[in-house]
Amino acid sequence: MDAPRGIPAMEKFDELMNGLDARQRQAVTHKGGPLAVIAGPGTGKTRVLTMRVCYLVCFRGVDPSRVLAITFTNQAAGEIRERLRSLLPRDTSPPRVTTFHQWALDFLKGLPGREDFNPVDEAGARDLLRQAASRTNMDPRAFYRMAEEISLARQHWPLSALEEDAERVLDEYVSLLRKYHLWDYDDLILEAAEVLTGDKDLRDQVRGSLPHVLVDEFQDVSPAQYRLVRCLAQAASEITVIGDPDQAIYGFRGASPEFLREFQRDFHPVTTLRLKSCYRCPQVVLDAAQGVLNRDKGLESRVGQGKKIVFRSFRHPSAEAGWVADTIEKTAGGLSFDAINFGRAGMDETMPLDSIAVLFRARVLGNEVSDALARRGIPFQRADRRDPLAELGLLPAHHLLEAARDRNRDYHLGRLSRLLDKAKHERIWFFLQRVSGLNGADLLEETATFLGLERDSAQMMILKRFASEAGEAASLALFCRNEADLLDIKVEAVRLMSLHAAKGLEFPVVFLIGCDQGILPWEGVPVDEEQRLFYVGLTRAARRLYLSASGRKSLLGRRLAGGFSPFLRAIPSHLLEEKEQKASKYRKPNKPRQRSLF
DNA sequence: GTGCGGATTCTTTTT
DNA sequence: GAATCCGCAC
Numbered sequence: 100m101d102a103p104r105g106i107p108a109m110e111k112f113d114e115l116m117n118g119l120d121a122r123q124r125q126a127v128t129h130k131g132g133p134l135a136v137i138a139g140p141g142t143g144k145t146r147v148l149t150m151r152v153c154y155l156v157c158f159r160g161v162d163p164s165r166v167l168a169i170t171f172t173n174q175a176a177g178e179i180r181e182r183l184r185s186l187l188p189r190d191t192s193p194p195r196v197t198t199f200h201q202w203a204l205d206f207l208k209g210l211p212g213r214e215d216f217n218p219v220d221e222a223g224a225r226d227l228l229r230q231a232a233s234r235t236n237m238d239p240r241a242f243y244r245m246a247e248e249i250s251l252a253r254q255h256w257p258l259s260a261l262e263e264d265a266e267r268v269l270d271e272y273v274s275l276l277r278k279y280h281l282w283d284y285d286d287l288i289l290e291a292a293e294v295l296t297g298d299k300d301l302r303d304q305v306r307g308s309l310p311h312v313l314v315d316e317f318q319d320v321s322p323a324q325y326r327l328v329r330c331l332a333q334a335a336s337e338i339t340v341i342g343d344p345d346q347a348i349y350g351f352r353g354a355s356p357e358f359l360r361e362f363q364r365d366f367h368p369v370t371t372l373r374l375k376s377c378y379r380c381p382q383v384v385l386d387a388a389q390g391v392l393n394r395d396k397g398l399e400s401r402v403g404q405g406k407k408i409v410f411r412s413f414r415h416p417s418a419e420a421g422w423v424a425d426t427i428e429k430t431a432g433g434l435s436f437d438a439i440n441f442g443r444a445g446m447d448e449t450m451p452l453d454s455i456a457v458l459f460r461a462r463v464l465g466n467e468v469s470d471a472l473a474r475r476g477i478p479f480q481r482a483d484r485r486d487p488l489a490e491l492g493l494l495p496a497h498h499l500l501e502a503a504r505d506r507n508r509d510y511h512l513g514r515l516s517r518l519l520d521k522a523k524h525e526r527i528w529f530f531l532q533r534v535s536g537l538n539g540a541d542l543l544e545e546t547a548t549f550l551g552l553e554r555d556s557a558q559m560m561i562l563k564r565f566a567s568e569a570g571e572a573a574s575l576a577l578f579c580r581n582e583a584d585l586l587d588i589k590v591e592a593v594r595l596m597s598l599h600a601a602k603g604l605e606f607p608v609v610f611l612i613g614c615d616q617g618i619l620p621w622e623g624v625p626v627d628e629e630q631r632l633f634y635v636g637l638t639r640a641a642r643r644l645y646l647s648a649s650g651r652k653s654l655l656g657r658r659l660a661g662g663f664s665p666f667l668r669a670i671p672s673h674l675l676e677e678k679e680q681k682a683s684k685y686r687k688p689n690k691p692r693q694r695s696l697f
Numbered sequence: 698g699t700g701c702g703g704a705t706t707c708t709t710t711t712t
Numbered sequence: 713g714a715a716t717c718c719g720c721a722c
Contacts, residue, residue: 172711200712243706284712351709461708599709621708656714
């Protein structure tokens with residue numbers, strides 16, 4: 100075995116190792132055979148993962164290029180990369196940390212004959228699917244359903260069966276993708292798994308080069324992703340998977356906590372370690388959360404008992420939203436005249452706005468809170484991630500640029516025919532002629548002029564940054580996706596997001612709104628996954644947790660029965676502090692738009 | 698700014 | 713099938 104490398108980081112590493120508890124240390128230093136780490140909320144999952152990588156490289160002398168850490172999101176990958184950078188000695192080349200999709204993309208692009216394939220953005224994929232559906236003359240209303248079914252089927256391995264017409268549409272869709280040399284996100288995983296499954300030599304080669312694979316958030320792997328994991332690691336390797344079956348909330352896209360069990364079978368014998376010390380949530384929160392899952396022991400808090408969970412109920416969502424906004428105002432230390440007037444009775448400490456999160460089951464449920472916060476002038480940020488390119492209004496710019504550079508021109512022109520108005524679309528050939536041979540800032544300038552972008556618009560800012568920072572070969576789509584992450588964070592604002600989006604995050608103060616019958620659990624879906632979703636919501640809270648029922652009467656055209664979420668009953672009552680609402684306040688629903696009348 | 702009609706979305710969503 | 717969004721005409 101090599102001598103330990105990188106002496107400068109050693110002291111720090113020792114110090115960090117001493118900061119770990121016994122179980123964490125065991126996971127970090129495990130040697131010999133596959134390892135599964137079951138890591139409940141706040142038990143130091145990411146820390147164990149990064150420290151283990153560091154341990155492998157620095158102490159076991161593993162070549163960093165033979166270590167691969169896989170995550171689900173770019174953000175998670177970025178965080179791990181960042182932590183590794185500070186842990187590993189400067190002169191060590193950092194190991195590869197990437198997402199499933201990025202790994203698959205790089206792998207596929209390295210294969211002969213596919214160098215000029217590219218991933219298609221979400222809007223583009225939908226467009227092609229629509230094209231495929233239009234050829235078989237189907238009811239346009241059924242399209243939405245079918246799109247979901249097709250995508251779900253493609254998460255499975257092998258592909259699950261589809262209805263006959265869906266099958267036809269899928270075939271047509273895939274041939275369109277291939278014609279334009281495009282992969283959609285599902286393709287990346289499927290293709291990579293397919294290629295590796297069918298080519299033993301290649302599989303052995305990949306496996307041989309990667310004795311150490313680590314997979315984060317393992318409970319979220321889809322069947323196809325699990326297949327890929329099996330291709331990457333042989334049973335005898337030191338593969339490490341980290342996850343928490345109690346936080347499995349992506350069943351609707353094919354994930355299943357089952358794969359943790361399957362992993363233990365397929366990679367037998369697996370060493371399984373459970374992390375039980377929670378460094379995030381107070382005991383009160385843990386007990387409540389475990390009550391929801393019908394467990395009574397398991398996680399132990401290392402941050403104390405904590406305050407009771409506040410529960411309040413309302414007769415109307417706008418009343419709930421008003422209360423949330425008022426409570427936030429007080430918690431944040433008074434931002435308006437009112438807050439100063441009312442004082443901060445009952446508030447023990449003040450919090451910066453970005454330490455506060457409002458969580459909800461479905462996107463629309465955040466609207467009233469957005470309105471209430473806007474009315475009070477409290478800055479907030481909704482983390483409703485969608486296609487950043489479309490959101491920024493840069494879809495036409497992207498396709499124009501790609502067409503101008505003659506990369507897959509047919510495809511991009513096809514998309515532009517739907518995106519541009521008639522007048523512009525008629526001038527498109529003139530535009531292409533005009534910009535031929537141009538590149539860099541000149542090309543962007545012409546594109547912006549053609550589209551009529553305002554000089555100081557957000558779009559222009561991004562285009563300028565794109566021109567100066569990105570290379571000539573980069574696509575605007577990719578640039579925006581990476582930028583969007585950077586632009587999002589760091590703002591001092593209350594965070595509003597869905598329960599799903601909150602997974603993996605923590606906030607000192609958490610509001611979980613809409614704890615009503617019919618919302619949590621959502622009607623018509625498996626209850627156990629909803630339970631876990633509620634569990635995830637509760638365990639985001641590091642200090643204070645507020646639950647509320649909105650009294651909402653209807654949702655998306657569906658009538659609600661009324662009454663509280665049954666999950667609340669599963670919380671032992673001594674953990675709850677039930678506050679009665681004052682009837683006079685928080686009553687009248689008024690839309691902020693009406694204010695413009697005065 | 699208003700109003701109309703057609704398109705699109707609809708629970709959760711990353712890539 | 714209802715709600716919302718978007719482009720377009722006024």
